[in-house]
Amino acid sequence: MKNDIIRIPEEEMERQRGFADAFAALPRRPETYYIVTYGCQMNAHDSEKLAGILDRMGLRPAPDKREADFVLHNTCCIRDNAERKALGNVTWLKELRKERPDLLIGVCGCMVQEPGMAEKLIKQYPFVDLAFGTGNLHELPELLLRCVESGRRVVSVPENESTLAEGVPIRRASSLTGYLTIMYGCNNFCTYCIVPHVRGRERSRSSRDILREAEELRRQGFREIMLLGQNVNSYGSGTGDLSFPQLLDECASLGFERIRFMTSHPKDLSDDLIRVMADRPNIMRHFHLPVQSGSNAVLEAMNRRYTREKYLERLRALRAAMPDIGVTTDLIVAFPGETERDFEDTLSLTDEACFDSAFTFIYSPRVGTKAASMPGQVDPDTAKARIERLIAVQEKNTARVFSSLIGQTVKVLVTDRSRRGGGEVTGKCERNISVNFPGDGEDIGRILPVKITAASHTTLKGEAARE
Numbered sequence: 012m013k014n015d016i017i018r019i020p021e022e023e024m025e026r027q028r029g030f031a032d033a034f035a036a037l038p039r040r041p042e043t044y045y046i047v048t049y050g051c052q053m054n055a056h057d058s059e060k061l062a063g064i065l066d067r068m069g070l071r072p073a074p075d076k077r078e079a080d081f082v083l084h085n086t087c088c089i090r091d092n093a094e095r096k097a098l099g100n101v102t103w104l105k106e107l108r109k110e111r112p113d114l115l116i117g118v119c120g121c122m123v124q125e126p127g128m129a130e131k132l133i134k135q136y137p138f139v140d141l142a143f144g145t146g147n148l149h150e151l152p153e154l155l156l157r158c159v160e161s162g163r164r165v166v167s168v169p170e171n172e173s174t175l176a177e178g179v180p181i182r183r184a185s186s187l188t189g190y191l192t193i194m195y196g197c198n199n200f201c202t203y204c205i206v207p208h209v210r211g212r213e214r215s216r217s218s219r220d221i222l223r224e225a226e227e228l229r230r231q232g233f234r235e236i237m238l239l240g241q242n243v244n245s246y247g248s249g250t251g252d253l254s255f256p257q258l259l260d261e262c263a264s265l266g267f268e269r270i271r272f273m274t275s276h277p278k279d280l281s282d283d284l285i286r287v288m289a290d291r292p293n294i295m296r297h298f299h300l301p302v303q304s305g306s307n308a309v310l311e312a313m314n315r316r317y318t319r320e321k322y323l324e325r326l327r328a329l330r331a332a333m334p335d336i337g338v339t340t341d342l343i344v345a346f347p348g349e350t351e352r353d354f355e356d357t358l359s360l361t362d363e364a365c366f367d368s369a370f371t372f373i374y375s376p377r378v379g380t381k382a383a384s385m386p387g388q389v390d391p392d393t394a395k396a397r398i399e400r401l402i403a404v405q406e407k408n409t410a411r412v413f414s415s416l417i418g419q420t421v422k423v424l425v426t427d428r429s430r431r432g433g434g435e436v437t438g439k440c441e442r443n444i445s446v447n448f449p450g451d452g453e454d455i456g457r458i459l460p461v462k463i464t465a466a467s468h469t470t471l472k473g474e475a476a477r478e
Contacts, residue, residue, distance in 0.1 A: 019149065019176045028067070030152035035069030040159055041080035041115055043073040049097050050087025052273065053239050054120060056190035057148060058085045061119070063180030064151045072182075077107065081115040081155075083141075086122035088205055090375040094122050098136075105138045115158070117141035119148070124209040126379045129168045137164075144168040145210055149176035177220055187235060187426055187456055189228040193221050193258065194240035199276060201303075202314045202381040203346065203374060206241055215246050218253040218261070225262050234424055234458065235269035238262065243272050244279040256283040263291040268458060269424060271443070273299045278317045280325045289332040296333055297443035300326070301341035305360030306353035309346050312385070319360055326364055337367040337412070337442030344401055345394035346374045348387035354397050358404055365408045367442060368469075373398050406468065413444070413466035420476065421446065423461045425454045437470075445470040
């Protein structure tokens with residue numbers, strides 16, 4: 012499929028900068044903001060862009076949403092509970108407004124882009140002042156200015172997602188790991204997934220723009236970058252630009268100490284990508300490869316376009332090239348029509364694959380997806396029993412993987428003090444597993460060799476080998 016991209020003209024971006032300046036000059040306007048983020052790394056990076064835009068408009072980040080003049084919820088709708096959580100937290104702001112009548116409330120992101128949600132917000136959430144989708148994030152200066160000047164609510168959800176905005180200001184949440192979006196949207200249309208409906212079809216940024224941004228991150232001193240997309244390994248398809256393995260290789264040559272990426276689709280995992288990863292030691296030994304189900308019948312109903320056998324073959328190829336690679340996955344139980352035999356196939360694949368960890372979910376119907384109207388919806392009690400059995404299998408495998416790492420020395424990028432306190436710091440090793448070990452604030456930002464001494468359910472514990 013041709014990747015027909017329309018880039019937003021610089022004239023439009025300049026127009027938005029004019030709105031930002033006009034907002035900053037308003038005599039009475041919000042002074043501070045707080046962004047609440049739900050969902051994936053793509054959403055987290057979108058929030059960095061939103062923060063950068065609001066900084067450009069003259070606002071300052073508030074330490075807590077109770078103290079902010081403008082609270083913006085950047086939402087996710089990949090599952091029903093994520094949507095309900097976001098709406099519940101937005102409703103809580105209605106109560107806060109009773110104490111602070113001038114509080115501005117905004118909602119944006121995937122949930123707002125969901126079919127019918129804009130109308131729902133207008134009718135059922137009249138206290139929301141501003142709502143916009145994923146496709147017009149760059150229009151925040153214009154929308155917020157209109158909202159404040161008019162004193163009326165503004166709801167704007169674009170229908171056309173085939174545009175890309177370059178040059179949006181970014182306030183990075185970390186000084187160590189830089190998120191770098193390489194593509195937006197998805198063409199796969201898995202029958203359970205809302206992403207193509209809220210993020211649009213695949214649009215790949217130009218490799219020139221990506222590499223320019225990566226070089227700027229390197230100049231600013233970032234130790235690690237993470238390349239982001241709904242399906243990164245289909246980057247560049249139909250554009251005549253670089254393929255994902257070529258882009259990854261180019262990024263690896265820029266001098267970053269660490270490079271990560273997510274997420275990948277198993278059907279697009281090529282031998283070229285495996286070769287580039289194996290040849291480049293600064294590409295981290297971690298691969299997130301969502302399998303979703305171990306049943307061929309369910310995979311076909313999901314429109315995943317690979318079989319159980321093909322998935323396991325790709326997994327073997329990864330491990331043959333990089334025996335030290337850690338693989339994580341996503342798994343769904345109780346998909347419509349899933350039989351006990353289908354579920355047993357998922358359990359056996361999970362056991363055979365021995366993932367480092369897995370995100371496990373009960374199937375959640377999403378309006379607008381094909382699976383929502385499929386027959387054979389699984390009852391809640393069966394779904395609950397299945398997820399508990401799956402989690403037990405995965406916990407056993409995680410314990411097996413973590414135990415095998417005891418005694419090994421891994422390299423950890425220290426990112427923070429451990430939440431457990433006790434004079435410990437924390438960071439991720441090459442396999443993207445959290446490691447806690449004795450240290451202090453001076454270790455933050457360093458990459459240290461750490462000998463693993465113990466393991467818990469979700470983290471490793473070790474001792475740093477210091478000079």
